Amino acid sequence: MLFPTIEFGIFFLIVFAVSWAMRGAPELRKFILLGASYFFYGWWDWRFLGLLFLSTLINYLAGLAVAHVRSEGLRKFIVGIAVVAGLSILGFFKYYGFFLTSFATLLETAGLERDLPFMQVILPVGISFFTFQGISYVVDVYRGHATAEKSLLNVMLYISFFPQLVAGPIVRAADFLPQLHRAPALTRAHIGVGVVLILSGLAKKMVIANYLATELVDPVFFDPTAVGALDLLIGVYGYAVQIYCDFSGYSDIAIGVAALLGYRFLENFDQPYRASSLQDFWRRWHISLSTWLRDYLYVPLGGNRYGEAKAYRNLFLTMFLGGIWHGAAWTFVFWGTFHGAMLAVERYARKKLDEFAPPHSDPGGVMTAFGNGAQHIVGIVWTFHLVCFAWIFFRADSFSTAGSYLAGFARWSEPSQYVTPFAVGLIVLAMFFQFTPRNLGRWLAQLIQWLPSPMLGLLLGGGIWFIWAVAPEGVAPFIYFQF
Numbered sequence: 001m002l003f004p005t006i007e008f009g010i011f012f013l014i015v016f017a018v019s020w021a022m023r024g025a026p027e028l029r030k031f032i033l034l035g036a037s038y039f040f041y042g043w044w045d046w047r048f049l050g051l052l053f054l055s056t057l058i059n060y061l062a063g064l065a066v067a068h069v070r071s072e073g074l075r076k077f078i079v080g081i082a083v084v085a086g087l088s089i090l091g092f093f094k095y096y097g098f099f100l101t102s103f104a105t106l107l108e109t110a111g112l113e114r115d116l117p118f119m120q121v122i123l124p125v126g127i128s129f130f131t132f133q134g135i136s137y138v139v140d141v142y143r144g145h146a147t148a149e150k151s152l153l154n155v156m157l158y159i160s161f162f163p164q165l166v167a168g169p170i171v172r173a174a175d176f177l178p179q180l181h182r183a184p185a186l187t188r189a190h191i192g193v194g195v196v197l198i199l200s201g202l203a204k205k206m207v208i209a210n211y212l213a214t215e216l217v218d219p220v221f222f223d224p225t226a227v228g229a230l231d232l233l234i235g236v237y238g239y240a241v242q243i244y245c246d247f248s249g250y251s252d253i254a255i256g257v258a259a260l261l262g263y264r265f266l267e268n269f270d271q272p273y274r275a276s277s278l279q280d281f282w283r284r285w286h287i288s289l290s291t292w293l294r295d296y297l298y299v300p301l302g303g304n305r306y307g308e309a310k311a312y313r314n315l316f317l318t319m320f321l322g323g324i325w326h327g328a329a330w331t332f333v334f335w336g337t338f339h340g341a342m343l344a345v346e347r348y349a350r351k352k353l354d355e356f357a358p359p360h361s362d363p364g365g366v367m368t369a370f371g372n373g374a375q376h377i378v379g380i381v382w383t384f385h386l387v388c389f390a391w392i393f394f395r396a397d398s399f400s401t402a403g404s405y406l407a408g409f410a411r412w413s414e415p416s417q418y419v420t421p422f423a424v425g426l427i428v429l430a431m432f433f434q435f436t437p438r439n440l441g442r443w444l445a446q447l448i449q450w451l452p453s454p455m456l457g458l459l460l461g462g463g464i465w466f467i468w469a470v471a472p473e474g475v476a477p478f479i480y481f482q483f
Contacts, residue, residue: 002478003257033157051127060155062082086135132325167478175266186262194256195460198257202463217238220238228408238423240388240391275380275383275384281387298314301314312347
């Protein structure tokens with residue numbers, strides 16, 4: 001059930017009305033939201049509802065056990081069992097075919113072909129997100145960052161809450177579970193945030209991302225050998241904008257829908273293409289995942305606590321596993337390892353520059369300010385193009401396609417087939433908003449939140465109708481549904 005569809009609109013209106021009608025009975029309201037969340041997930045394939053419940057039950061029981069056991073060794077063992085169970089479920093459904101195919105290829109290369117037990121395994125939508133969310137709950141209870149929840153209902157709702165269930169953001173237990181212990185309230189601030197984020201998310205996804213996908217990105221990546229260098233260059237810029245608008249659009253809608261139901265999620269994107277370094281980019285891109293990888297992988301590996309060499313290793317391993325998380329393909333592995341390697345190189349270069357940079361003889365600070373400003377601009381341009389280079393492998397269906405794409409940058413004499421003023425205009429518009437004040441959305445939400453309720457409803461309904469009218473035919477699935 002995709003967000004920008006009539007089916008979801010009807011579903012949400014019913015859930016919104018019934019849940020707020022039950023606000024005087026909080027436990028019954030949570031049951032209603034849980035039922036709605038399971039209905040939402042089951043709409044795709046009801047057979048995987050049991051998997052969602054099993055994952056939730058494992059983490060719920062592990063959280064209770066960790067909270068009540070006093071032995072530190074036993075507590076670590078329980079956390080380990082819960083993490084291994086979650087990752088095993090994720091590994092089977094997401095990576096069974098990938099690893100078996102890779103193993104078969106390896107055997108064939110060695111001249112040891114065998115008939116392996118291949119099965120057609122369907123990837124449950126959103127499994128990476130609810131698995132990581134469950135793991136974070138158990139680990140946070142162990143670390144004392146979250147309180148073990150006695151109510152199975154609350155943990156079930158936390159992990160399956162439909163706005164973020166299938167494509168994030170990854171919500172932390174310490175942020176969400178305390179909200180379930182308070183009486184729900186639909187404030188003017190919730191409404192303002194909800195309206196602004198839902199409309200901005202729909203515009204990003206339905207207009208910018210969908211147009212760029214159908215008119216530019218999909219044709220260019222389908223056969224890079226059939227187009228010239230200009231199409232390929234604008235095509236990768238287009239994909240950078242498409243994946244940002246697609247994924248941040250989903251996050252905006254999810255956060256906005258949760259706000260209209262009375263719950264607060266943290267932001268998941270912060271104008272990532274204005275980043276002046278890769279480290280800065282990962283502070284701004286898919287924040288809930290990048291902080292998850294930091295807190296539950298990079299820090300446990302040792303972070304930067306044991307010297308520079310191990311810090312570089314930990315950066316590399318964290319991003320390598322982040323690449324695997326995104327998909328069962330070697331192109332995703334390359335994407336992750338490239339980011340890990342570049343983060344390590346960037347850290348090393350910054351350290352050396354800090355050691356050997358000569359002091360400035362600029363009492364007034366004018367040249368220093370100019371130099372810092374120029375360095376910042378160069379950093380933004382350099383970082384954006386590093387990210388775009390990696391996006392080629394992220395989007396390509398194979399290394400062969402990625403190689404053909406890169407080789408095509410030599411064909412500058414060929415005329416463009418897909419670069420149009422409209423496509424370029426969408427790219428420029430999306431990039432323009434990367435450099436607007438970061439609190440612009442918050443300011444708009446504060447501005448409209450005091451409008452009379454009928455006007456707010458008219459604004460939301462009219463905005464959705466207008467976006468629907470100018471969007472292309474059909475609704476493409478969100479890119480991150482496959483992860």
